[in-house]
Amino acid sequence: MGTEIEDIKSKLNIVDVLGEYLRLDKAGSNYRALCPFHNEKSPSFMVSEERQMWKCFGCGKGGDIFSFVMEIEGLEFREALKTLAEKAGVKLQGYSPQKAKEKNRIGEILELATKFYEVQLWKGEGKEKILPYLRERGLKDETIREFRLGYAPRGWRNAIQFLTGRGYKIEEIAKTGLLVEKKDAYRDSNLRIHSNSRIHESHEEDIRRFEDSRTFADSNRFYDRFRDRVMFPIADYSGRVVGYSARVAPGADESQAKYVNTPETEVYHKSKILYGIDKARMEIKQRDWALLVEGNMDVIAASQAGIRNVIAVSGTALTEDQVNIIKRYTKNIKMFFDMDSAGQLATRKSIKLCFAAEMNVKIVELSAGKDAADIAREDPKKLLEAIRDSRGAMEYILLKAFSRFEKNEAEGKKKIAADVLDMIAGIENEVEKNYWIKKLSQELEINETALTDTLKKANLRSRIRRSEESADAAGSPDGKNLADRKKIEILADEIIGLMLSFQGVWKRVVEKEAAALAFSKDSLLNILVKDGQSLGFDFGKLVDFLRQEGKEKERARAEKIYFEKKYRLDLNNNLEEIFIENPLLELEQIIKGIKIEIKKEKLLKITTDLKMAEEKKDKGAVELLKSEFKKISDEAFNLTQ
Numbered sequence: 001m002g003t004e005i006e007d008i009k010s011k012l013n014i015v016d017v018l019g020e021y022l023r024l025d026k027a028g029s030n031y032r033a034l035c036p037f038h039n040e041k042s043p044s045f046m047v048s049e050e051r052q053m054w055k056c057f058g059c060g061k062g063g064d065i066f067s068f069v070m071e072i073e074g075l076e077f078r079e080a081l082k083t084l085a086e087k088a089g090v091k092l093q094g095y096s097p098q099k100a101k102e103k104n105r106i107g108e109i110l111e112l113a114t115k116f117y118e119v120q121l122w123k124g125e126g127k128e129k130i131l132p133y134l135r136e137r138g139l140k141d142e143t144i145r146e147f148r149l150g151y152a153p154r155g156w157r158n159a160i161q162f163l164t165g166r167g168y169k170i171e172e173i174a175k176t177g178l179l180v181e182k183k184d185a186y187r188d189s190n191l192r193i194h195s196n197s198r199i200h201e202s203h204e205e206d207i208r209r210f211e212d213s214r215t216f217a218d219s220n221r222f223y224d225r226f227r228d229r230v231m232f233p234i235a236d237y238s239g240r241v242v243g244y245s246a247r248v249a250p251g252a253d254e255s256q257a258k259y260v261n262t263p264e265t266e267v268y269h270k271s272k273i274l275y276g277i278d279k280a281r282m283e284i285k286q287r288d289w290a291l292l293v294e295g296n297m298d299v300i301a302a303s304q305a306g307i308r309n310v311i312a313v314s315g316t317a318l319t320e321d322q323v324n325i326i327k328r329y330t331k332n333i334k335m336f337f338d339m340d341s342a343g344q345l346a347t348r349k350s351i352k353l354c355f356a357a358e359m360n361v362k363i364v365e366l367s368a369g370k371d372a373a374d375i376a377r378e379d380p381k382k383l384l385e386a387i388r389d390s391r392g393a394m395e396y397i398l399l400k401a402f403s404r405f406e407k408n409e410a411e412g413k414k415k416i417a418a419d420v421l422d423m424i425a426g427i428e429n430e431v432e433k434n435y436w437i438k439k440l441s442q443e444l445e446i447n448e449t450a451l452t453d454t455l456k457k458a459n460l461r462s463r464i465r466r467s468e469e470s471a472d473a474a475g476s477p478d479g480k481n482l483a484d485r486k487k488i489e490i491l492a493d494e495i496i497g498l499m500l501s502f503q504g505v506w507k508r509v510v511e512k513e514a515a516a517l518a519f520s521k522d523s524l525l526n527i528l529v530k531d532g533q534s535l536g537f538d539f540g541k542l543v544d545f546l547r548q549e550g551k552e553k554e555r556a557r558a559e560k561i562y563f564e565k566k567y568r569l570d571l572n573n574n575l576e577e578i579f580i581e582n583p584l585l586e587l588e589q590i591i592k593g594i595k596i597e598i599k600k601e602k603l604l605k606i607t608t609d610l611k612m613a614e615e616k617k618d619k620g621a622v623e624l625l626k627s628e629f630k631k632i633s634d635e636a637f638n639l640t641q
């Protein structure tokens, strides 16, 4: 990679690269500009052509072309490298040209398709049908153009025919997510296949055309995913179209899914997409906050109303990846979600994610039943006011909790405390954390230390749980507890073997011991517990099921364990069935063994935590951990009796 960076640097001049973003004025042998990274009136941002470096004497930032592009575009190094390599015409290694070419083709096709849908909207069938609807919803023509809205006409083969006509192969088009392969038709939420397995009547003509098209040999395996829908192209940060969100056309069969989105493809990863990010990111950076709304229409309407630092999660809950993308541009988020109960839950979860990433969150609230798009259309001023009056996330949480539960009753106090502490636990900053604990204690008229203790216990418990999970997930032994881990693995094989060999044992485990095994990260064991009932506790059915599900690893393991438990070779190398006199008794012993192993692991974790707490001289934690240790070791001891 080192030589690639040099190569790119030798081919690009810093003055040209930065000149695309800034107005550079010659100043002696250097160049000067207003710094894009802080507010200033007289330029203190210098560019040295000779040294190919930049430096701002106002805010102190500086570097080469890579650091500049990373900073101004909000990119990771890898992405900046790609961007600049492209600009320099340098091929990156470890970056297969075949893959890159393929991605380029996908990009080309999506760009072409976007234009096709735009033409259908402005000049085709959509002109009479869709354009008036969009205007009625308050969108100006320039806004519709800016966001490149389009219309996918009725019919099964419009996009296919247009794109194959432009020389693209059907396999290439399929990679864009624009098509549905017929074997996947049952997953096409756009199609309503009725119980008599005929397609909805309103599409009869389409179906006839579709059937006719079978004569076109190869391409009849596919049909258009988007039919009779308003198209919202979704772009990546640089404005390249990577997918679509498609709304059912007004007047079309409303029983269809309201929105159909592009499935995951090589270029479209929905957990990493933020609708509008290409248009909003510079604005977010400059204003140093982002407005996060729920849907595409909210973004477009808010943007038209002059709030251009606006983005939306598109058809998902906010993800960690999305939070990290926003964080490249700002640490401040204002959230504007629907305030129905689903919206409130989503808001809560999103706040937690943002707290974990140490972001500052504010909540924009409006009367229920209205979304950002409605308000922006009806009265943009109201939207601006609501944003101005947004509340800090913790204040919002507190308010909600107090409105939900009765603070003058003991039970209500408990619920409020649990509800709010759950959020406080996620705050990283100690000062802020203490502030909210104090506030909660005042409002609830509860002793502060009682709340702090509750919070500590909750934190410790979740830490114990987390470390257990990560140890289990890691699977492979990490040194000192190698022997123990092996033991628990052997026990898991034992119990699986017994379950597979005896339907009665399997049934008993599912009905009586599921809780004891709930800890397990053993995927086969989990399947046995979860699906045992529906498989009739039958080994043969299990094998078929695993094969269908593509769980080859689990299937192979199930068969191996089954045969080892059930058969052995006798002295003459003949297969002999193993006789187990009392399988239920054996089950009891294995379960007991597993329980003991789990306790042992817990004790080990507590010992580690205890050491840490003692080092930190955290008396409260030491007390708690000691009593926890005693409790669990007592339980473990009782099990061995």
Ligand SMILES: [Zn+2]
Binding pocket: 035, 036, 037, 038, 045, 056, 057, 058, 059, 060, 061
């Ligand atoms: Zn600066």
